[in-house]
Amino acid sequence: MNGAQDAILLRGLSAVYEGESVPAIRDIDMSVASGDFICVVGPNGAGKTTLLEVINGILPHTSGEGTALGLSISENGDRIRKRIGYVIQNFEIDPLSPFLCRNVVMSGRAGMIGLLRFPAKHDWDVVNRALSLVGMESYASRPVGKLSGGEFQKILIARAIAQEPEVYLLDEPFSNLDIKARGDVDRLICELNRGGSTILMVSHDVGSIPLSCTRMILMDRGRIVAEGPRNEMLQTGEISDLLRCRGSEP
Amino acid sequence: MISLPFALLVTATLGSVLAGLSCSIAGVFVVRLNMASIGFCMSHAAFAGAAFGLLVEVDPLPTAMLFATLTAVLLAPVANRAKLNTDVVIGIMFSLMIALAFIFLNLSPGEAASGTALRILWGSIFAVSEYDVLFLSLLSLVMLAFVVLFYKEIIALLFNKKLAQASGINTYVFMLAIVFLTGLAVSFSLKLVGGLLVYALIINPASTAYQFFWDFKKIMIFAPTIGVASCLSGFVFSLETDFPIGASIVIVSALVLAVSIAVSPKRRRRSSASFA
Numbered sequence: 182m183n184g185a186q187d188a189i190l191l192r193g194l195s196a197v198y199e200g201e202s203v204p205a206i207r208d209i210d211m212s213v214a215s216g217d218f219i220c221v222v223g224p225n226g227a228g229k230t231t232l233l234e235v236i237n238g239i240l241p242h243t244s245g246e247g248t249a250l251g252l253s254i255s256e257n258g259d260r261i262r263k264r265i266g267y268v269i270q271n272f273e274i275d276p277l278s279p280f281l282c283r284n285v286v287m288s289g290r291a292g293m294i295g296l297l298r299f300p301a302k303h304d305w306d307v308v309n310r311a312l313s314l315v316g317m318e319s320y321a322s323r324p325v326g327k328l329s330g331g332e333f334q335k336i337l338i339a340r341a342i343a344q345e346p347e348v349y350l351l352d353e354p355f356s357n358l359d360i361k362a363r364g365d366v367d368r369l370i371c372e373l374n375r376g377g378s379t380i381l382m383v384s385h386d387v388g389s390i391p392l393s394c395t396r397m398i399l400m401d402r403g404r405i406v407a408e409g410p411r412n413e414m415l416q417t418g419e420i421s422d423l424l425r426c427r428g429s430e431p
Numbered sequence: 432m433i434s435l436p437f438a439l440l441v442t443a444t445l446g447s448v449l450a451g452l453s454c455s456i457a458g459v460f461v462v463r464l465n466m467a468s469i470g471f472c473m474s475h476a477a478f479a480g481a482a483f484g485l486l487v488e489v490d491p492l493p494t495a496m497l498f499a500t501l502t503a504v505l506l507a508p509v510a511n512r513a514k515l516n517t518d519v520v521i522g523i524m525f526s527l528m529i530a531l532a533f534i535f536l537n538l539s540p541g542e543a544a545s546g547t548a549l550r551i552l553w554g555s556i557f558a559v560s561e562y563d564v565l566f567l568s569l570l571s572l573v574m575l576a577f578v579v580l581f582y583k584e585i586i587a588l589l590f591n592k593k594l595a596q597a598s599g600i601n602t603y604v605f606m607l608a609i610v611f612l613t614g615l616a617v618s619f620s621l622k623l624v625g626g627l628l629v630y631a632l633i634i635n636p637a638s639t640a641y642q643f644f645w646d647f648k649k650i651m652i653f654a655p656t657i658g659v660a661s662c663l664s665g666f667v668f669s670l671e672t673d674f675p676i677g678a679s680i681v682i683v684s685a686l687v688l689a690v691s692i693a694v695s696p697k698r699r700r701r702s703s704a705s706f707a
């Protein structure tokens with residue numbers, strides 16, 4: 182299996198959660214070339230989050246094989262993860278969380294800086310630049326516990342940017358953002374992609390696919406059901422059918 | 432007021448300071464990582480281990496460590512999963528360990544309610560030897576070094592375990608280290624504070640610090656400060672009142688925590704939200 186120029190290459194990948202019998206994702210074939218901008222869309226529970234966690238090795242896959250940045254995802258966990266930025270699907274901020282925004286953003290670099298090394302001035306420069314890229318430079322010394330959902334989401338994005346990764350895995354990056362912030366983050370993601378970063382973004386919302394996205398992959402019940410160029414996919418109606426009819430279920 | 436020989440006074444004072452220091456540093460991790468149930472089980476396992484030491488007539492320290500470590504080894508994989516049913520774990524382990532401790536104490540040579548046995552229950556300054564102080568000093572040094580050397584990894588881990596892992600930190604090794612250090616802190620402090628109460632010394636000072644500060648650096652400074660202050664004032668309180676030292680320390684630290692929750696600046700305005 183040759184993953185030299187593929188940022189991510191998955192062949193027949195399945196993952197079953199412990200104690201479950203049905204795989205959360207199954208027989209996933211996917212190749213993401215370096216510099217690509219790919220969006221995976223699908224209804225809630227389609228397996229999008231699972232897919233991202235299998236790619237960065239947080240979740241072990243149960244069959245098939247995969248490489249990220251040319252390294253096997255089952256063998257090189259920490260090495261791969263240092264080079265992949267992850268924006269986690271929004272989680273509840275604990276208002277008592279005792280961390281300042283700049284510390285949270287710096288924690289994105291903790292792995293790549295390496296054990297027994299202290300953040301240097303350069304690292305803090307990167308952190309400050311990441312904070313200003315998301316428009317949160319004035320929040321550097323604010324506690325994360327006091328942020329609104331949207332502000333917190335931007336800090337999580339800055340945290341991934343500070344890692345200076347080659348690949349970004351973005352899990353619903355627009356959740357909790359108002360229209361203006363959506364526009365800002367949309368532009369930011371496109372800019373990261375223009376700068377050479379590979380983007381794999383997942384979303385349940387077809388309306389939020391950035392223009393720079395080249396290819397779309399439609400997932401349902403753990404499988405890839407359709408894929409193609411962004412514009413074609415948006416016209417087929419398949420996507421909106423799937424998302425709309427599922428969306429109307431209670 | 433009890434007057435003590437100078438050497439005993441020094442040992443007891445040092446023991447109090449170091450127990451407060453190491454337990455409250457462990458507490459900063461235990462509280463933030465939601466490992467309270469593991470800390471709870473390890474404390475009582477250490478207690479059962481110490482009772483076992485009495486039974487087989489060896490120093491209770493190594494047996495306490497053995498029991499705490501075994502519990503940690505058993506529970507660490509459980510802690511690493513999301514679906515930990517803490518109530519069940521506590522219910523089983525706590526009652527099992529206390530039952531074991533009482534059986535061991537009951538079978539111990541001599542009278543069951545002898546002074547030595549009771550010291551294991553609620554601690555005593557007379558049980559603390561120079562060796563215990565030496566071990567506590569070494570442990571405190573190791574813990575301080577751990578915090579300083581791995582500060583950025585600790586922040587990443589305590590902010591969010593999954594994100595820490597996703598940025599390339601070996602979170603499993605850090606979780607193991609934290610569980611192991613907590614087990615040592617519990618075992619080394621057990622003779623002074625007592626097996627039934629040492630858990631409170633882990634939780635109370637750290638929880639107090641979390642009430643007041645938004646900056647992790649301040650929590651890392653104030654949790655140990657509060658821990659040491661609680662232990663020293665508990666020690667003085669026990670000299671004044673002749674109460675067992677463990678009970679005195681826990682009363683002081685629990686009062687401090689209660690007051691701090693009442694006046695916490697973090698809890699104002701957000702009183703409607705509950706974050707257990």
Ligand SMILES: Nc1ncnc2c1ncn2[C@@H]1O[C@H](COP(=O)(O)OP(=O)(O)O)[C@@H](O)[C@H]1O
Nearest residue numbers: 198201205223224225226227228229230231232
């Ligand atoms: N920790 C877990 N244990 C068991 N099943 C899970 C777990 N997390 C997710 N699942 C299941 O896996 C499927 C895919 O979930 P997920 O990847 O979160 O979907 P999406 O991100 O597309 O909404 C869902 O059916 C969900 O119920």
Ligand SMILES: [Mg+2]
Nearest residue numbers: 229230231270
């Ligand atoms: Mg999801």
